[in-house]
Amino acid sequence: MLISTDIRPRLFSYYEFLNYIEDLFEKGLVTGAEQNDDKLVATKLNLARLNRINKTIELDDHLIELVRSLDVNWQWVLIMEGWCGDGAQIAPYINKLSELNDKINLQIVLRDENPEIMNNYLTNGTKSIPILICIDESTDTEVGHWGPRPKAVIEWVKKYKEENPGFSSNDFKKGLHSFYTKDKGGAICNDLYKVISSWKNLGKKSG
Numbered sequence: 398m399l400i401s402t403d404i405r406p407r408l409f410s411y412y413e414f415l416n417y418i419e420d421l422f423e424k425g426l427v428t429g430a431e432q433n434d435d436k437l438v439a440t441k442l443n444l445a446r447l448n449r450i451n452k453t454i455e456l457d458d459h460l461i462e463l464v465r466s467l468d469v470n471w472q473w474v475l476i477m478e479g480w481c482g483d484g485a486q487i488a489p490y491i492n493k494l495s496e497l498n499d500k501i502n503l504q505i506v507l508r509d510e511n512p513e514i515m516n517n518y519l520t521n522g523t524k525s526i527p528i529l530i531c532i533d534e535s536t537d538t539e540v541g542h543w544g545p546r547p548k549a550v551i552e553w554v555k556k557y558k559e560e561n562p563g564f565s566s567n568d569f570k571k572g573l574h575s576f577y578t579k580d581k582g583g584a585i586c587n588d589l590y591k592v593i594s595s596w597k598n599l600g601k602k603s604g
Contacts, residue, residue: 406511408504411492418479419444428479430509436480443485446574450489457586463593464497470535471596473503476515476528476544482570483546484527486577490585491529494593502534520545531596540599543592549584550576 409417418428418440427436473495477484495503508515508526518528528544553576557569
């Protein structure tokens, strides 16, 4: 069980989350435990990315068909922060998919507010985000989780670091977001198709 009776996280809908990070930004603040100029700049860039992707997003037909066909009772919990660059690229796709099926309820929780949740989904010992958790609400059990990056992005990061020893953080971020932009959601959609298919099959077995 992800959220026990002892854990009551603050939950946001997707658009509540967007409004929240925008309101904070207008006050010179960011989500999370640490306030600094780097995270403020990252939040500004993310707000622009989120706005652009929300308007231009296109989903693969086979992914749309899969999600619409789901006969489930799922809660999707997305662990995020407003300054997370990967999250800004990925979250719009997750939201768009959840909107295709009224049996999927997407809610967002902030990483730094919820260490008791985040610590269950570490990546190589780090609190990397975003992490998407799928819960079967009819049984209150976890079906599975995914994140923090699509496989193709993980491979790009590995290759970039091998080919660019001593790279700067700014150059890495520019390269990463350039990859996402040129890919146009392909890597994200491919990964989500595979993981949602596996969750669907797990649901059939348990049923």
